[in-house]
Amino acid sequence: MTLQDTRGVRAIRASILHFLADPAQCGEAATEYFEDGVLLVADGKVAAIGPAEALLSGLPEAVELIDRRGMLLMPGFIDTHIHYPQTDIIASHGAQLLDWLNTYTFPAERRFEDVAVAREVAGFFCDELLRNGTTTAMCFATVHPQSVDAIFEAAAERNMCMLAGKVMMDRNAPDFLTDTAESGYAQSKALIERWHGQGRALYAVTPRFAPTSTERQLELAGRLLDEHPGVYLQSHVAENRDEVAWVAELFPWARSYLDVYDRFGLLRPNAIYAHCIHLDVADRERMAKSGTAMSFCPTSNLFLGSGLFDLEAAAAFGVRVGLATDVGGGTSFSMLQTLNEAYKVAQMAGQNLSPFQAFYLATLGSARSLYLDQRLGNLEPGRDADFVLFDLAATPLMARRMEKTSTLAERLFALMMLGDDRAVSESHVAGVCRYARCHA
Structure with a gap:
């Protein structure tokens, strides 16, 4: 040498x-x-x-x-789905998904209109990731552009690779947290131009989930991806049965929850969806064919009573899968504890997660789900x-x-x-x- x-x-x-x-x-x-x-x-x-x-x-x-x-x-571990503004509501008792959002999440996210709050939480969040061995994360900010600046600034101070984006949410949420389709597009575009590719920062277009975005907003989210090659998309899909039923009411023309996103061009490489529990064969086939990835969030799925992720089905269809803590619905920043729960989820589904497969998921598997495996995930x-x-x-x-x-x-x-x-x-x-x- x-x-x-x-x-x-x-x-x-x-x-x-x-x-x-x-x-x-x-x-x-x-x-x-x-x-x-x-x-x-x-x-x-x-x-x-x-x-x-x-x-x-x-x-x-x-x-x-x-x-x-x-x-x-x-x-270093790679956490493919986490909400930094929910740091302070981790371990809040007693709700399933839709109640959780209204009771805990939305009030907590309102605080991030204050840039001082956003910066303090972002700094603590990044330090907590590192304390748990996580060196890269894909995270939600809030609807406030300054919350995105805060997380990218905190990550840059530590030279961490961080993927993040402004939440786009123009309906079915409190007035103090909604944008419009046009303002969400304009603010996201400005943030992409300010942050994407600066140092180790990567931007993710971030419609919260289909129920909180109009068709126009989802259309503009797709436009952002088309206009800015290399930018990511992150959202949620098929986490909770009540959520799935709500999507069917809001988008009666869609074949499935996942199909809503597909109609607006939001299934593609660099798109990653959290949860992916209540999917069918056609959904999994479409995710695999489009290069879209799944984010496996075992601790939050158990904590919120959402269901069991089918790891074997994802593998059978060749879908990319990453691991995630999903704090604050998730109950720990520790990817070790997340693997602990992932093993149990697999057991409950009659499957077996080997330790080698588990640590692969938390490292190279997560890097592959984010199309970052030429830079991260192993030590070549x-x-x-x-x-x-x-x-x-x-x-x-x-x-x-x-x-x-x-x-x-x-x-x-x-x-x-x-x-x-x-x-x-x-x-x-x-x-x-x-x-x-x-x-x-």
Whole structure:
């Protein structure tokens, strides 16, 4: 290995795991694991990865070596659906989806007309992501343009890759949170021009969900996508049975809830829809054919009593699937705890989520759902150096359980069932440590 300039180059020694493909399709060949490995980082990118024995022997003396043996290094988690304005209503009791919106969400989002509130919450939100090992997120802001500025500013301060957008919502919501089809279009267009592609910021056109947008607003959302290639779209679909019935009343001409979006050109690559529970065969076929992705939100689906995501059906049709916490309907910022609940959702559906498939979903699978897998999701050379170090003995129970494991699969499963933010020792963004847990 030859490095022309060793300034700013670092080598991290640890056990290293990442995925080269989907374990459900490629089996063991999908996984690359080094029990004693080295990750070489230069200029915010992965320069090399491999066994310590091979890489250390050719390492220039000037390169800083960070010894984290005993830790497990993995790519940073990618959360494909989360609401940063709902940070302060997480763990609010007693509602299903439509009641949740009216009782908790809408009053909370009203506060974001105040830019000081938006900035304070955005900063806390980004720090909480990093504390839980999440280095990239796709998130909703509110209807207020300043809420979008606040989350992109907070992410930029930490150099995080953030996908976000202004909520578009011109009906069936309180007057203090609605825009119009035209104002939503104009404000979104201005935000795209200000933020998309600036640093690591990526813009997502964000109609909240079909019931809160008129046909005109959905039409203009499609126009924004056509006018700005590379921009994303995020929304919700088929989360709750009452919601599905409401959509049928509002759009009687549509074959299904998903078909509403399809009629306005909102199914395409770079479009991702949260939940996707109450879908039929035609819906799944259409998502696969159009390149549209699903966001699997197990903790919120259980918390709000929405239903069980069908992971096997999505795989059977070849739909891209990412993992998401969906805070604040979701109950934890921790992707480890989200995997814990994902396993249980699969069990309830008579399916089995292996630990390798689970961690793939939270990393490379989520990157693929966002069409970012050439930049994020694994640790191949040239990728952005976003990674996390896990302490597998972070709690007495974890330490005791790990002593009884004999395989990597057992250790990963114990990590996702017993782990939470305490298991995250460090989070690195573009090669820079942005969070380090105090072990005092």
